[in-house]
Amino acid sequence: MRGLYVAAAVLAFGQAALADTPKVVTDFGPVQSLVAMVMGDLGTPDMMLPRGGDAHDFQLRPSQAQDLATADLVIWVGPEMTPWMARAMDSLGSGLSLPLLDAPETLTRTFGAKDEGEHAHEGVDPHAWLEPENAQIWLGLIAEALAQTDPVQAETYRANAKAAQAEVTVIEADVAAVLAPIKDKPFAVAHDAYGYFAAHFGLQNEGSLRMGDAAPSGAAHLAELQDLLTADGAVCIFPEANHTDASARQMAEATGARLGAPLDPEGSMLTPGPALYGDLMRGLARSMAECLSQQ
Template identity: 25%
Template sequence: MQFSPIKRTLQAVLLLVASAAAGAEPPEILTSIKPLQLIAQELTEGVTEVDVLLKPGSSPHSHSLKPSDARKLKSADVIFWVGPSMEAFLPKILGGLKDTKSVAMMEAHGINLRSMEEDDNHIHDDHGHAHDHDEYDPHIWLSTDNARVMAKAMVKTLVSVDPANKKQYEKNLEVFGQRLNQADEDNLVKVKTAGTRPFFVFHNAYGYLEEQYGFQVAGFFTTNPDYQPGANHLVQLQEKLQKAGSACIFREPQFQPAYIDRLSEGLDIEVGVLDPLAEDIEPGSDSYARFINSMVDTITDCLQEPLPESLLGSSAG
């Protein structure tokens, strides 16, 4: 059978398009912080590597944009970030990037936003409308329910810029959900069987984790990790620590304020480290679940009441 010149031309064009699509470079994906990188890397597994803007030791609350950061942002095809109330340094430069798709996770459809007011109930946003985000806790990645929402939003964006890998992204999303289901099942058991020691955290970043698994933080040292808490707050916190008896305190890797040692001096306090920015977790398969599991393990391990010294002595003999 012979094809007409028009059909042959059309066939050649289709082959060129298919060939170009098959050999197209995957998009360059950038996230603002490590926890978002963990999620995005699982979703792009088998397609591309995801880079992160803030390196270990950097605080998204107070980061100053460097020339190297600006170059990374300008070369990215897609940028996933939390929102203006977390990365205050980003909105201005993102507004000038015409060829880059930036997606704020606090705007994801269906994300659960908790009020910053301790006594207020959290807010469910099912509409994806803009908010005054300063009213809401931006540490949204510490909820596995929110991680599912963010992953779905990420895949929607990835498919829009890279439709050739749609099936792979959607397959990765399904696997990601299965891993989170298992993590939730395991972590709920850990929390249910954990001890009852009160615990205190460095700053009020853990509300989503509390809500997800039923933890209850007894107190926090500061609302902003980059500033010294007020004297009145520290006095009240010291009273809480004294009343708590045996307790746990969790600081964070980037911050080692001397006032934690001062307030816990002479008390039955165990000091540990919680890392809400996942500095020690390598991106890859099940990295987000490993991150959440490590947070839960750190807390529940410390919540176990220590054995009395008399029992420790007898068991040693």
């Protein structure tokens, strides 16, 4: 099941008001957090990927497959991020789907893009929650999806979304303040997941050890990256949570850069819930600043 945009899909799904809060299923931490903000006290969205799981490679348990099949609303980034969700939804025939990356309002980038606002879906970078403007947009889309699925509580969802958007504004300002002193410090990362974050906050991301989420580190690419980081005087190289730091450690030794703390762009090691999005964004900023600010 793919690309069924919510406004049209809900009309087909039915307009009747629901007596209970709808059963909402999400793919992984950042999306679950945004949905939890909008649902508030009305309910808690399920999350398919457990804490510590790999968002790109996961196998649903039978009980999770049943939850997905019986969901009233599935809110997820899209198959570019969690292909196992797409496969499960195709086979299970679950109900209404809101793939956030497909929404026309979503700001997208292609892998390696240097400018903002691109909307090419071929090679699209799915890590779009790292753009705070997308978090704002998605909160509104989530509220409307819930409002149309559960009209009785529509105004509550919309009010919660507005409050959450104000919270994201605070998160964005906090992150910007932490990162401001190190914006001119070049660094490298484990994989190409930080395009949105670096572009929004004006950071000097020089490259990644892996070009994509599942792409191995080829010898030619690593040699080119080593030359670039050495020439540009990269200050830090950041490994990634839930993955080995061996390649990052080797690159740091080869270039003279410091090895930073593991970054967690997917919130894989964080506690799920409404606070996760802020914890994720602030955590990235703190980890980067702690390494890049050292003399």
